[in-house]
Amino acid sequence: MVIQSTLSTHSLSVVLPRAIQSEMVTVSVKKGDKLNIVADAWHMENDCHYEWQVHFAPGDADMPSVRARFAPDGKLTITVQRRIPGQSYSRGPLGTRF
Numbered sequence: 001m002v003i004q005s006t007l008s009t010h011s012l013s014v015v016l017p018r019a020i021q022s023e024m025v026t027v028s029v030k031k032g033d034k035l036n037i038v039a040d041a042w043h044m045e046n047d048c049h050y051e052w053q054v055h056f057a058p059g060d061a062d063m064p065s066v067r068a069r070f071a072p073d074g075k076l077t078i079t080v081q082r083r084i085p086g087q088s089y090s091r092g093p094l095g096t097r098f
Contacts, residue, residue, distance in 0.1 A: 012078040022070040
């Protein structure tokens, strides 16, 4: 997984094997500014499970802003807006399922 950060956004991307379909990917937000990503092709025995946990610095990421896109070529892209110091944020629904 490649993680790139700008002043306003964190972007995470990975190209998954063609056997992994969008319904096999779960992206969820956890307490403590953590992001879990699981891709699991349950019908296969080898090269079928991928898992990442990304920890953001406390207060750096606006976790309700998490957005995920799964392209037809297998590229998973997740974007997370960074918080602006001193700005308040409301909590919305967490987690994304494709």
